[in-house]
Amino acid sequence: MTTSSDQKPTPKFETRTIKIFDTTLRDGEQSPGGSMNLTEKLEVAQALADLGIDVMEAGFPIASPGDFEAVREIATTIRGPVICGLARCNDGDIDRAWEALQKAHHARIHVFLATSAIHREFKLRMTQEEIIQRAVKGVQRAISHCDDVEFSAEDAARTEIDFLCRVVEAVIDAGATTINVPDTVGYTTPNEMYARIEALLNRVPNIDKAILSCHCHDDLGMAVANSLAAVQAGAGQIECTINGIGERAGNCSLEEVVMAMRTRQELFHTRTSIVTERLVPVSRLLCKITGLDVQRNKAIVGRNAFAHESGIHQDGMLKERSTYEIMRPEDVGFAKTDLVLGKHSGRAALADRARELGYTLTGEQLQTVFEQFKSLADKKKEIYDGDIVALIQQQISGPAQQVWSLASFAVTSGSSKKPCVELTLRHGEKEYTERVEQGDGPIDAAFWAVEKITGIKVVCKDYRVRSATIGRDALGEVTLEVEHEGQQYRGMGTSTDTVEATLFAMLNAVNRIVTEKSVRSQSKVTPQDS
Numbered sequence: 001m002t003t004s005s006d007q008k009p010t011p012k013f014e015t016r017t018i019k020i021f022d023t024t025l026r027d028g029e030q031s032p033g034g035s036m037n038l039t040e041k042l043e044v045a046q047a048l049a050d051l052g053i054d055v056m057e058a059g060f061p062i063a064s065p066g067d068f069e070a071v072r073e074i075a076t077t078i079r080g081p082v083i084c085g086l087a088r089c090n091d092g093d094i095d096r097a098w099e100a101l102q103k104a105h106h107a108r109i110h111v112f113l114a115t116s117a118i119h120r121e122f123k124l125r126m127t128q129e130e131i132i133q134r135a136v137k138g139v140q141r142a143i144s145h146c147d148d149v150e151f152s153a154e155d156a157a158r159t160e161i162d163f164l165c166r167v168v169e170a171v172i173d174a175g176a177t178t179i180n181v182p183d184t185v186g187y188t189t190p191n192e193m194y195a196r197i198e199a200l201l202n203r204v205p206n207i208d209k210a211i212l213s214c215h216c217h218d219d220l221g222m223a224v225a226n227s228l229a230a231v232q233a234g235a236g237q238i239e240c241t242i243n244g245i246g247e248r249a250g251n252c253s254l255e256e257v258v259m260a261m262r263t264r265q266e267l268f269h270t271r272t273s274i275v276t277e278r279l280v281p282v283s284r285l286l287c288k289i290t291g292l293d294v295q296r297n298k299a300i301v302g303r304n305a306f307a308h309e310s311g312i313h314q315d316g317m318l319k320e321r322s323t324y325e326i327m328r329p330e331d332v333g334f335a336k337t338d339l340v341l342g343k344h345s346g347r348a349a350l351a352d353r354a355r356e357l358g359y360t361l362t363g364e365q366l367q368t369v370f371e372q373f374k375s376l377a378d379k380k381k382e383i384y385d386g387d388i389v390a391l392i393q394q395q396i397s398g399p400a401q402q403v404w405s406l407a408s409f410a411v412t413s414g415s416s417k418k419p420c421v422e423l424t425l426r427h428g429e430k431e432y433t434e435r436v437e438q439g440d441g442p443i444d445a446a447f448w449a450v451e452k453i454t455g456i457k458v459v460c461k462d463y464r465v466r467s468a469t470i471g472r473d474a475l476g477e478v479t480l481e482v483e484h485e486g487q488q489y490r491g492m493g494t495s496t497d498t499v500e501a502t503l504f505a506m507l508n509a510v511n512r513i514v515t516e517k518s519v520r521s522q523s524k525v526t527p528q529d530s
Contacts, residue, residue: 015270020258021054022241022242024242027241027246031435041058042291046287050275051282052080055108060084061101075103081106083107085109094109095145116404118158119418128163128166135151135170140175150213152177165203166206178210180237180308182216185217190228195231197234214235214524216230255281262331278358279301353388374384404453406425409499419440422436423450423503434449434452443499450503450506461482474496475501489512490508490512
């Protein structure tokens with residue numbers, strides 16, 4: 001028999017705070033097709049600030065005038081997170097980064113230089129000593145501008161550990177306050193990442209003067225696992241993106257790594273500043289802006305993440321939710337159950353449900369969504385949370401002014417008939433009608449009709465339709481990408497009628513084109529011209 005005196009005391013672990021460094025606006029935007037304009041970047045930046053991230057990498061200022069402007073605007077307007085700009089280890093990059101960041105409440109310059117043998121030999125053509133000298137010089141230049149400097153040893157996961165330790169020690173001596181260990185090509189494994197972080201902590205004598213960070217790519221599908229291994233080894237910062245977007249296969253997914261640490265707190269003994277209830281709304285916002293959807297079974301934020309179809313699972317869920325759910329859907333921004341609203345529901349009920357779903361609407365936005373909700377309720381027997389989210393996202397997703405709007409349309413089509421669309425669009429106080437009998441079907445005819453009325457010629461590059469909710473009367477969500485005068489534009493529309501959703505998406509894209517042209521023409525007017 002074991003007495004209480006024979007029992008070993010349970011070890012107590014100190015709970016560490018892990019900084020969340022979000023690079024959605026820099027590395028994430030480098031996803032093919034994931035580029036954003038200034039208005040969209042500012043909207044995402046504010047959503048990230050509301051999410052509670054610690055550091056926001058706003059861009060690579062030297063990369064383009066647009067990137068510079070975005071970083072400067074974010075640094076000027078966004079409060080809360082540290083605003084960070086990326087720079088190579090050369091004076092021009094670093095000075096340009098500081099020029100963009102200097103109005104930030106708290107700025108960070110993030111300098112990087114490749115250290116692995118393959119990069120030294122084939123890309124940089126530099127010796128180990130030359131690498132150390134340039135890294136130190138870059139950090140010193142950055143420190144002359146601000147006291148928060150991060151150094152990244154690009155391709156650190158494939159760098160000889162002895163040399164990596166030398167580089168890290170040198171840049172900390174030069175003033176670096178954060179040391180990032182990137183798995184730039186997604187090559188390493190959790191055990192290897194753990195050993196690398198552990199080696200740096202044990203072998204670099206001045207490591208206590210800096211925070212160790214990890215930046216993992218997902219080429220082998222291990223970015224989240226590698227990041228968690230780095231934390232277990234002692235790293236204090238994780239670099240990640242919303243929905244895991246980024247170069248090639250993407251980056252460590254913010255929502256996955258945060259919820260892993262929260263759900264398995266007894267294992268990781270960590271906490272973050274993330275307001276997890278905002279994860280789903282931010283994920284959806286990024287999808288709408290970039291057009292890069294997450295798969296239905298995506299962990300944490302996918303549409304099926306908290307869905308149960310199996311009868312056995314459903315029975316278990318009814319008896320005890322924890323039988324098949326390790327997280328509460330409410331904790332990441334999903335509703336516990338679909339809220340059923342109908343045509344008799346009032347505006348207050350809709351506003352309350354929107355708040356529960358993570359959205360705060362202005363009076364004007366609420367009125368518009370409420371009118372669309374009433375119209376939808378007349379067509380559908382039940383209104384689900386997905387319907388409400390789709391209506392809200394359609395209202396807040398685009399920066400374009402409503403120059404052109406849909407007044408009415410009628411479509412006829414058949415196997416032995418030419419498609420015909422009679423379309424009426426509203427422009428200010430006037431309405432314009434066009435009847436079109438051409439095209440390969442009603443959708444193609446609708447494109448022709450919009451072009452004839454608006455005078456905006458486009459080439460459709462991508463057209464996608466998906467069900468926003470469930471059932472035969474579900475909302476259809478149309479996302480399209482068009483090209484006009486060499487520029488790409490996105491549009492999104494939702495309706496129970498696919499043709500109407502397509503028209504909404506087309507007009508959304510046309511209005512973006514008109515708005516951008518207006519902004520361009522105004523920017524060309526000088527004070528002397530006016």
